[in-house]
Amino acid sequence: xxxxxxxxxxxxxxxxxxxxxxxxxxxxxxxxxxxxxxxxxxxxxxxxxxxxxxxxxxxxxxxxxxxxxxxxxxxxxxxxxxxxxxxxxxxxxxxxxxxxxxxxxxxxxxxxxxxxxxxxxxxxxxxxxxxxxxxxxxxxxxxxxxxxxxxxxxxxxxxxxxxxxxxxxxxxxxxxxxxxxxxxxxxxxxxxxxxxxxxxxxxxxxxxxxxxxxxxxxxxxxxxxxxxxxxxxxxxxxxxxxxxxxxxxxxxxxxxxxxxxxxxxxxxxxxxxxxxxxxxxxxxxxxxxxxxxxxxxxxxxxxxxxxxxxxxxxxxxxxxxxxxxxxxxxxxxxxxxxxxxxxxxxxxxxxxxxxxxxxxxxxxxxxxxxxxxxxxxxxxxxxxxxxxxxxxxxxxxxxxxxxxxxxxx
Amino acid sequence: xxxxxxxxxxxxxxxxxxxxxxxxxxxxxxxxxxxxxxxxxxxxxxxxxxxxxxxxxxxxxxxxxxxxxxxxxxxxxxxxxxxxxxxxxxxxxxxxxxxxxxxxxxxxxxxxxxxxxxxxxxxxxxxxxxxxxxxxxxxxxxxxxxxxxxxxxxxxxxxxxxxxxxxxxxxxxxxxxxxxxxxxxxxxxxxxxxxxxxxxxxxxxxxxxxxxxxxxxxxxxxxxxxxxxxxxxxxxxxxxxxxxxxxxxxxxxxxxxxxxxxxxxxxxxxxxxxxxxxxxxxxxxxxxxxxxxxxxxxxxxxxxxxxxxxxxxxxxxxxxxxxxxxxxxxxxxxxxxxxxxxxxxxxxxxxxxxxxxxxxxxxxxxxxxxxxxxxxxxxxxxxxxxxxxxxxxxxxxxxxxxxxxxxxx
Numbered sequence: 088x089x090x091x092x093x094x095x096x097x098x099x100x101x102x103x104x105x106x107x108x109x110x111x112x113x114x115x116x117x118x119x120x121x122x123x124x125x126x127x128x129x130x131x132x133x134x135x136x137x138x139x140x141x142x143x144x145x146x147x148x149x150x151x152x153x154x155x156x157x158x159x160x161x162x163x164x165x166x167x168x169x170x171x172x173x174x175x176x177x178x179x180x181x182x183x184x185x186x187x188x189x190x191x192x193x194x195x196x197x198x199x200x201x202x203x204x205x206x207x208x209x210x211x212x213x214x215x216x217x218x219x220x221x222x223x224x225x226x227x228x229x230x231x232x233x234x235x236x237x238x239x240x241x242x243x244x245x246x247x248x249x250x251x252x253x254x255x256x257x258x259x260x261x262x263x264x265x266x267x268x269x270x271x272x273x274x275x276x277x278x279x280x281x282x283x284x285x286x287x288x289x290x291x292x293x294x295x296x297x298x299x300x301x302x303x304x305x306x307x308x309x310x311x312x313x314x315x316x317x318x319x320x321x322x323x324x325x326x327x328x329x330x331x332x333x334x335x336x337x338x339x340x341x342x343x344x345x346x347x348x349x350x351x352x353x354x355x356x357x358x359x360x361x362x363x364x365x366x367x368x369x370x371x372x373x374x375x376x377x378x379x380x381x382x383x384x385x386x387x388x389x390x391x392x393x394x395x396x397x398x399x400x401x402x403x404x405x406x407x408x409x410x411x412x413x414x415x416x417x418x419x420x421x422x423x424x425x426x427x428x429x430x431x432x433x434x435x436x437x438x439x440x441x442x443x444x445x446x447x448x449x450x451x452x453x454x455x456x457x458x459x460x461x462x463x464x465x466x467x468x469x470x471x472x473x474x475x476x477x478x479x480x481x482x483x484x485x486x487x488x489x490x491x492x493x494x495x496x
Numbered sequence: 497x498x499x500x501x502x503x504x505x506x507x508x509x510x511x512x513x514x515x516x517x518x519x520x521x522x523x524x525x526x527x528x529x530x531x532x533x534x535x536x537x538x539x540x541x542x543x544x545x546x547x548x549x550x551x552x553x554x555x556x557x558x559x560x561x562x563x564x565x566x567x568x569x570x571x572x573x574x575x576x577x578x579x580x581x582x583x584x585x586x587x588x589x590x591x592x593x594x595x596x597x598x599x600x601x602x603x604x605x606x607x608x609x610x611x612x613x614x615x616x617x618x619x620x621x622x623x624x625x626x627x628x629x630x631x632x633x634x635x636x637x638x639x640x641x642x643x644x645x646x647x648x649x650x651x652x653x654x655x656x657x658x659x660x661x662x663x664x665x666x667x668x669x670x671x672x673x674x675x676x677x678x679x680x681x682x683x684x685x686x687x688x689x690x691x692x693x694x695x696x697x698x699x700x701x702x703x704x705x706x707x708x709x710x711x712x713x714x715x716x717x718x719x720x721x722x723x724x725x726x727x728x729x730x731x732x733x734x735x736x737x738x739x740x741x742x743x744x745x746x747x748x749x750x751x752x753x754x755x756x757x758x759x760x761x762x763x764x765x766x767x768x769x770x771x772x773x774x775x776x777x778x779x780x781x782x783x784x785x786x787x788x789x790x791x792x793x794x795x796x797x798x799x800x801x802x803x804x805x806x807x808x809x810x811x812x813x814x815x816x817x818x819x820x821x822x823x824x825x826x827x828x829x830x831x832x833x834x835x836x837x838x839x840x841x842x843x844x845x846x847x848x849x850x851x852x853x854x855x856x857x858x859x860x861x862x863x864x865x866x867x868x869x870x871x872x873x874x875x876x877x878x879x880x881x882x883x884x885x886x887x888x889x890x891x892x893x894x895x896x897x898x899x900x901x902x903x904x905x
Contacts, residue, residue: 210821412619
């Protein structure tokens with residue numbers, strides 16, 4: 088794909104070594120030529136794991152594999168390939184997962200069920216896992232603690248820039264680190280998570296605590312974003328804790344001592360989720376939709392997603408038109424409690440419509456200026472209750488049609 | 497709009513006079529210049545009416561007006577303007593409806609509540625109803641029984657061709673006629689009906705019987721179509737029976753004597769609904785999605801709409817790519833019962849995927865040929881039960897972005 092880098096791209100931050108994680112990438116030639124497409128991560132003994140996955144009823148074989156492995160709560164390795172999603176491949180798909188995990192497990196010296204597998208790319212073609220298995224030994228031998236950028240690049244498909252984030256947090260008096268990377272650009276309306284995202288911490292955390300934190304954090308980040316309303320078959324977010332940091336013991340129920348850790352984890356997840364939206368296929372503008380005054384937070388989120396998924400709203404934004412009438416339309420179609428005559432809509436901090444009608448003589452100049460920018464803010468007040476939510480999307484442009492009218496060919 | 501006529505356009509059929517209906521159109525200068533934008537229909541005394549409307553929580557003022565008028569079950573006139581939807585216009589919107597209805601009622605000599613009002617066009621701008629009221633007397637004086645094409649053209653907005661359909665049916669030994677016209681091109685995912693559709697018959701039918709027939713017919717036609725997943729604030733389908741035909745009396749409960757009438761009504765509704773999809777903004781291909789093997793008909797319809805609304809499926813079709821992997825993705829995200837390993841997907845009559853994997857060595861040549869055509873057929877068998885549904889959509893092309901990135905400007 089000769090797609091130019093997204094104008095909304097951000098620079099990959101420096102991702103420093105994180106105790107207990109070694110990473111690397113190689114070119115296994117699974118689909119792409121002349122680029123890395125196979126990534127491996129080795130994790131220290133004792134690493135705990137949490138994960139959330141697509142809600143698709145047609146998930147890929149790697150999703151089934153990870154769900155089963157998650158029951159053990161332990162991880163020693165992750166193997167990811169780009170270019171072939173290993174989805175809708177029947178028994179061949181299951182065999183590919185088992186063979187890949189077995190090969191990685193032999194190299195690391197662990198049970199196969201402590202190996203997590205993710206695949207991304209075209210759907211419905213059998214994954215040539217023998218190429219993957221053949222490339223693993225040299226890849227494993229070359230794993231490094233500074234291999235983060237290589238790993239972030241190796242999992243890209245239609246992505247135009249690599250995506251990473253890192254934060255530090257205190258547990259007791261000890262500092263721990265949380266770092267992660269993600270890929271995703273199209274087929275993005277995560278219902279559990281986005282395409283692929285891997286987050287690591289050197290904290291020592293019970294798997295049950297991690298799972299609860301991850302589900303909550305994903306609910307407010309990845310699950311509040313959409314590029315094109317199409318939920319992938321391969322959405323995966325995995326969180327690994329290597330337990331290498333020295334900090335007071337975290338009890339099985341987690342609790343207040345993880346407050347700062349939770350804040351940092353949520354920040355990493357949101358940072359990565361927004362990088363995915365910034366790399367939305369064809370995106371020229373990042374759009375934030377703040378919904379308030381809904382009957383519940385869940386209702387607010389659904390209204391926000393109805394606006395964020397509306398092709399008419401998204402094309403208007405691409406055309407730099409603050410078309411609040413289309414926003415009203417999208418609120419109305421959401422199926423959630425709404426009262427036309429209590430509804431207010433604003434763009435770029437200016438309320439354009441209030442209480443069922445246009446605001447007479449509102450100042451259009453700052454709105455016009457706001458629409459020309461790279462980041463567009465839409466505010467919706469339903470005027471009914473205290474429920475609120477924020478969702479993010481991008482505009483819908485000719486670039487999306489270009490990319491997706493010819494992806495396979 | 498200099499949008500070229502849709503390549504999927506069909507010729508407006510000859511719509512012969514229908515006893516009890518006189519129609520016409522004029523240029524009231526409400527928004528457009530140099531074209532008709534105001535349509536009036538006068539109906540014989542005794543005409544009964546049924547209607548279905550948008551499920552939007554933010555409906556336009558004309559929707560509220562029609563819902564209230566429908567309670568009476570009688571209609572003598574319809575006034576429709578194009579260019580301004582009179583939506584989200586507060587008290588000014590309600591006043592515009594009342595004034596327009598009052599003016600038409602004076603001309604026809606009927607109560608205002610027997611006048612039905614519809615508006616289509618831009619949202620959020622106050623309708624200059626004084627222009628409408630001023631144009632009505634001359635329009636009324638010129639109504640004709642052969643004014644069908646003028647009326648069908650006068651209600652168009654981004655439509656690239658006028659849409660009409662007519663059928664005859666037997667009630668007892670008597671022949672009755674059903675004719676209708678519609679408009680719609682974007683903001684099309686009718687949840688009750690499409691943008692605007694008016695259907696007339698010379699049969700004599702109780703309003704309650706008509707309402708039941710209309711709701712059932714719309715459920716299998718307009719409500720099974722989508723252009724862009726955006727449900728309009730103004731969707732309206734009205735059915736009028738002038739009672740001018742001579743046929744045996746239809747009882748209040750309808751019943752078997754309406755079997756042929758129902759068949760013809762359903763055909764008119766489906767014909768008009770498909771014309772709207774054929775004029776979908778930017779459409780190059782008409783797409784039919786047949787879903788079978790679902791647990792229920794409702795579930796089948798939801799799966800069909802998930803496929804028909806998927807931007808990735810629609811852009812693949814635009815690119816003439818029979819990308820069944822994206823169809824699997826869309827089935828998976830629908831949230832309906834599905835089992836990946838029982839799922840089959842076919843395009844153009846060729847099963848490409850069966851029981852969770854690609855069909856080895858399926859014949860790709862006829863599929864490639866099928867995708868180059870104007871009409872694309874997708875078959876999905878969920879393999880679970882006997883529920884089935886058919887939905888229709890169009891592809892997603894650069895034309896859609898062109899039209900909607902600059903609609904207001």
